[in-house]
Amino acid sequence: MSEFYSPIRPNMQTLSLLSLDIIDKDLLDEVKKLADEGSIAIYFGKTLRDLKCVIKDDNSETEHELFIHYKGPKKLTIVSVSLPYSSLQEKEYRSLEEIATAYKNYVNNLAPYCYELERIDRFCSVMQPLHPSFKDDYRRILLDERTWLHVEVTTAGLATNIHLIGQSDLWHDKLQSGLLSWDHDKDIVENIMSVFVQDLSTRESPTCGICLCDELPDDLGLPLPLCQNPTCGVHFHRNCLYQV
Structure with a gap:
């Protein structure tokens, strides 16, 4: 969807925005204010009804995209977001700033979750999802040519529903033994490396x-x-x- 949006730049003239098919002075003023402040990045679609906001995680500077639909004055809804589902997606918002504040708090609360997934994506050979994102709360990691490790991550950053995909007595025994000695003071990648004692970053x-x-x-x-x-x-x- 990225090619569908054009950025709102600082000091953009309000007049140029009025050429779009909707005129909502409050929304336009807010967009201009946020763009000038640089607090969040805002992009328009083909009309003012379609917007994208990009907010950053305070902990890691990771960017998260929010796709927003304008229903009318002070009526904004979330179309999709690159994060796990939450009740925030069902709400109707009065302003872009309200959306940004709500999701910034949500993203900051998800810091352990995002950290663990980023570590897995960086140090392990992730076979699925094919294009991992924070919206996907699981990873399938290559152990060998016929065995993958399935790991799900809770919003608190804890590993759950860990199991093998494929048949391997060797990996099965290692996993069962490793789960008994799983150290919750270590991150997920450290535990996986301890359980299987091998480099999991090579992917074919x-x-x-x-x-x-x-x-x-x-x-x-x-x-x-x-x-x-x-x-x-x-x-x-x-x-x-x-x-x-």
Whole structure:
């Protein structure tokens, strides 16, 4: 959606904004004020009804995008956001500043969650999601050519629902032993490294044993080690298996 938006720059003339199809002086004044202050980045879509705000995490300077819809004077709603779902998405807001304040507090509360996901993305070979974001609260990490580790992260930054995808007695035994000695004073990556005692940062995208591709236009996931045979190292897209 990024190509759909044009930035609102400091000192932009209000007159140029009035050429759009909606005239809401309060909104235009607020947009101009926020742009001049540089407190949040604001982008317009094709009309004033579509906006994007970019706010930064106070802890890491990570940027988070909020897509907003203008319903009418002092009526703004959230269309989508690159963060876990919250009740904030269901509210109606009176101003952009109200939205920015609410989400800035939410983002700051999510600091442990974002930190853990950033660490996993940086130090591990993440196979899924294909394009990880903070909206995705899970990661699937490559252990070997036929085994992945599934980890979910709570908003408090804790690991949960940890399990293997694929068949491996070796990794299964290591995981069961490691979960018993999981150290909550360490971050998730440190614990994973302690459990499996290996470098998890090397990634080679697997190809499907049926279509011989790693990605399909209608399937955003990579091929999975779905075979129940412990000696099989072949990966498959679920869609390909269904069609065989």
